[in-house]
Amino acid sequence: MTSRAKTRRATGHRARKGEGPLLKEEILDTTEKLLLRHGTIDAVSIRAIADAVGVTPPAIYMHFADKDLLFYAVCRRGFDTFANQLGPVLASGGRPIERIRRLGEEYVRFGMENWQQYPILFGVHKDFTIPADELADDPGLRILAGLVALVEEAQAAGEIRSDISAPLVAGILWASVHGMVELLLGRKDKPEIVRIPPAEELVPAMHDVLLAGLKP
């Protein structure tokens, strides 16, 4: 029993005319699962994906041009759930400045929970070049645009100083929360070496400092 051949090949099943997208979804699901299990892209081979789906490796290439685009598609899904998680916070009630704090805390929480996908989503090093047409309505950009609008709202309400432009403030906030996630993730499984305070102290303290520094 070297190879599983679970879902499809074992059953002798073969997709009908319109069933291509079915396998495509199945590949995406399996790839995400394997990525979550093994942690990095390189640890998940095309052959392993194909085997888990129950299909031969070249079948993958019927639905994705290459490995990078497959994993971009997987990450794109994660990005969407990320945007869906943060969207409600953007539109929630309360003073703008409180929404900004909640947004940052949600961001860090999401990053910590999805630690396998996060570096792939937000890392500098994603080798694959994102297709330009897909990048147009990138979920991350939607969030960033929402953050800029939220900052403008806070500035209009007099809750944030206006001598720094809204995109500048948004960039500072984004850099801080992103750096915080990376700091926490990097020292995640070696807490005895680097004595960094735990997330429960760092994240609120950082927001205190940032929002204090942004007061008018």
Added chain:
Amino acid sequence: MTSRAKTRRATGHRARKGEGPLLKEEILDTTEKLLLRHGTIDAVSIRAIADAVGVTPPAIYMHFADKDLLFYAVCRRGFDTFANQLGPVLASGGRPIERIRRLGEEYVRFGMENWQQYPILFGVHKDFTIPADELADDPGLRILAGLVALVEEAQAAGEIRSDISAPLVAGILWASVHGMVELLLGRKDKPEIVRIPPAEELVPAMHDVLLAGLKP
């Protein structure tokens, strides 16, 4: 002319008894050069390194246990030059709060200039497990310890609020500058898509906000 075989094999030279470390240094130099040229670890193969040095691939394994440790050694060197660059700033003159600002700006400048090595040095995703004994006197930890001490000095001088512990402040500062580097690097060669303000505005503005929020 398929393979270069530059330095050693072409000359018929073979290392004497004590000349092992010579090749080791040469491997490190060549690997660093190739890494800077190609950007990522995966783009630099053991075979390419061996070929550039003028040696067969298994010869590399005489000096490094595997590929990961080779690249860790290369990164460790970069880390040392990083520490050497930041060390003087830590000990330089001026008020502690000014030194903190200069430290942050130097950090970002270093990160931007060494953009190929930076993600490998500071990324979450370095697959290799750093040998525990090497990690003890890690240059990055020395810098972090120096930053904590600097923050304590600033707190003692009454330049930074003392209701947040020094390690907490240091963590916030580190997360911010690191996130700023990643933000700038990530959007480095696609400035038309994400309209993020340039580094010359972001970095000083971020330090303004942080130091304002840290005022007593």
Added chain:
DNA sequence: GCGGCAACTTGACAGCGTTAACTGACCGGT
């Protein structure tokens, strides 16, 4: 001069992403 050993080389293995060429199965048209 000779054993020993450091420093390599040769040759190979298993696994990778990817491609070209082939094979069924289903569908619409005549």
Added chain:
DNA sequence: ACCGGTCAGTTAACGCTGTCAAGTTGCCGC
């Protein structure tokens, strides 16, 4: 009812990768 077309795969292979076991070469100390 057959039949070409096309969708959805398969088989086989190429060139590449990191890595290892075994063999070879040449210097050093005795």
